[in-house]
Each structure stands twice: as structure tokens, then as C-alpha cells.
Amino acid sequence: MQDELPACPVETTLLLISDKWKVLILRDLLGGTLRFGELRRSLGSVSQKVLTANLRQMEHDGLVHRKVYPEVPPRVEYSLTETGKSLRPVIEAMRDWGSNYQAERAA
Amino acid sequence: MQDELPACPVETTLLLISDKWKVLILRDLLGGTLRFGELRRSLGSVSQKVLTANLRQMEHDGLVHRKVYPEVPPRVEYSLTETGKSLRPVIEAMRDWGSNYQAERAA
DNA sequence: CAGGATCCCAGATGATACTG
DNA sequence: CAGTATCATCTGGGATCCTG
Numbered sequence: 001m002q003d004e005l006p007a008c009p010v011e012t013t014l015l016l017i018s019d020k021w022k023v024l025i026l027r028d029l030l031g032g033t034l035r036f037g038e039l040r041r042s043l044g045s046v047s048q049k050v051l052t053a054n055l056r057q058m059e060h061d062g063l064v065h066r067k068v069y070p071e072v073p074p075r076v077e078y079s080l081t082e083t084g085k086s087l088r089p090v091i092e093a094m095r096d097w098g099s100n101y102q103a104e105r106a107a
Numbered sequence: 108m109q110d111e112l113p114a115c116p117v118e119t120t121l122l123l124i125s126d127k128w129k130v131l132i133l134r135d136l137l138g139g140t141l142r143f144g145e146l147r148r149s150l151g152s153v154s155q156k157v158l159t160a161n162l163r164q165m166e167h168d169g170l171v172h173r174k175v176y177p178e179v180p181p182r183v184e185y186s187l188t189e190t191g192k193s194l195r196p197v198i199e200a201m202r203d204w205g206s207n208y209q210a211e212r213a214a
Numbered sequence: 215c216a217g218g219a220t221c222c223c224a225g226a227t228g229a230t231a232c233t234g
Numbered sequence: 235c236a237g238t239a240t241c242a243t244c245t246g247g248g249a250t251c252c253t254g
Contacts, residue, residue, distance in 0.1 A: 005208075005209055005212060008134075008205075009201070009202045009203075009204075009205030009206040009208075009209060010130065010131065010134050010198060010201050010202050010205055011131070011205070012205035012206075012208060012209055013201040013202070013204050013205035013208070014130055014131075014201070016208070018125065018127070018130075019246075019247095020125070020246070020247075021247095023117065023121055023125075024117065024118070024121075027115075027117050035215085035216090036215075036216055036217085037215065037216075040216095045248090046247090046248090047247070047248050047249070048216075048217060048218090049217080049218085049219090049247080049248075049249090050246075050247055050248075051217095052216080052217055052218085053246090053247090068216095071215095072215090072254085073215045073216080073254095074215050074216050074217085074254080075215070075216085076215080076216060076217090083208070083211065086204065086207070087204060089200045089203070089204070090197070090200040090201055090204055091117060092200075093196045093197040093199075093200040094116070094117050094120040094121070094197055095116045095117050095120070096116070096196070097116075097120050097193065097194055097196070097197055098115075098116030098117055098118070098119035098120035099116040099119075100193070101112075101116075101119060101120070101123070101190070102112055102116060102119055104190065105112060126226080127226075127227075128227095142235085142236090143235075143236055143237080144235065144236075147236095152228095153227090153228090154227070154228050154229070154230095155236075155237065155238090156227080156228080156229090156237090156238080156239090157226080157227055157228075159236080159237065159238085160226090160227095175236095178235095179234085179235090180234095180235045180236080181234080181235050181236050181237075182235070182236085183235080183236060183237085
């Protein structure tokens, strides 16, 4: 995405994962490798264009690995790089907090 | 913000803090109470309108507390509610990760 | 199946002016 | 000082069509 990183670490993280779908892409790829179509469905309702764009950025940022199989019909698998996997604590923290918030609301 | 929460905890969290400035507002208010103007300056370059809108949503969502002093000139202080403070682990996780990412990039 | 190329839009953000 | 009110802008996102 950008190649100039903000000085603030929090802003740096925001720059890389603050788009609407990136966090959800991480959530799903943390479960393991997925094909483009599988990922698309697991996300809910992303358009191809947007999903592709997000994945390309994440690949460029070193978060996602893209593996193309020279087959017909085409097959492309996405997985997290080590850097991508290292975001797990962030996603988990969000999951935990969201879970508690939902519970509070129910009460 | 919304009153209907998504089923997924991660999405719930996203719904509440995914706006451009909210995470940074949290980052700064985690350091303690701030006046409107102070918060504005510490964020960098938000417009009043946007900052106000974000704070109002966060107040509605129970993350931020707004205290108005009946003085002239006006004085309004913002602080985090307990629910807001409970987001600290999320922000910290982002800070840690961003910090490491910056280091990796430098190398 | 994966994704490139276009056209289009809403909603978030920004800039400015005004006020209790 | 901390807003409110408007108007202008911009871009992420969506819908559709096409293709190797």
C-alpha cells in the first residue's frame, strides 16, 4: 500500500488493516489457506474487484501469500505469511472484546 | 452507531472502531481525559465536524464519556468509559504489531 | 475460476463560515 | 472554546460485462 510508514505504531497498523475487508480476510485466512472463491464466500458479500484489490495490497505489504496453479480452470490459493500470522493477537483481541461487548448489550 | 450488532464478534468490534479516527481517539484518550481542543490537536488534522461526529457515536456506543462544564468560554472534557478502557488490549496489540512491522521494514 | 476493465454511487471526510 | 450548518470532495466499495 503506502511505502512510507507513519511514525506512530498504531497508525502504521491502521494503514495496513483498516480497510473494510482486511480484518475479515485475516480472520478467515487465520483458519488456513483458502481459494479465491472460498474466501469470497466466507466473507459474505465482497465484490471481486474489491477483494482482489485488498488481497493485492496485502500481498504487497507482505501479509498475504498468493499461489497460482497453472491449471485450467485457474486456481489461486491465498494464505498468510509469517508477518500476516503475527497479526493473530490483534484479531484475537478484537474477537474477545467484541464478544464481551455483545454480552453486555444482551444484558 | 448501529444498534443491531453483527453475529461475529470481530465484525462487532469493527463496526464500533473501524472509522478512520476512532482508534486514534482511543489511543489518545487511553492516556487520560482531554479537552476537545487538546484531543483535536493530538490527533493531527481532523476537522471539527468529523471529530465531533466520531465522539458522538462513541458516546452513543458507550465508549466515551462527555462532560460539559457550564462555563464561558465553554469547556468539554472527554474520557473513556469502562467499556472504552477495556479496548486497551486491542490498541496495545496494534501498537506492538505496528512496532515490529516498522522494525522489519527498517531492516 | 479468477480477475481485469468500466461506470457509478454513497457515505465518510474536509474546508469554511457562523455562534452561544 | 466547542460546537452547528453547508457545501465541496474524494475514494473505497459495488454492479456489470468480458476473457484466458
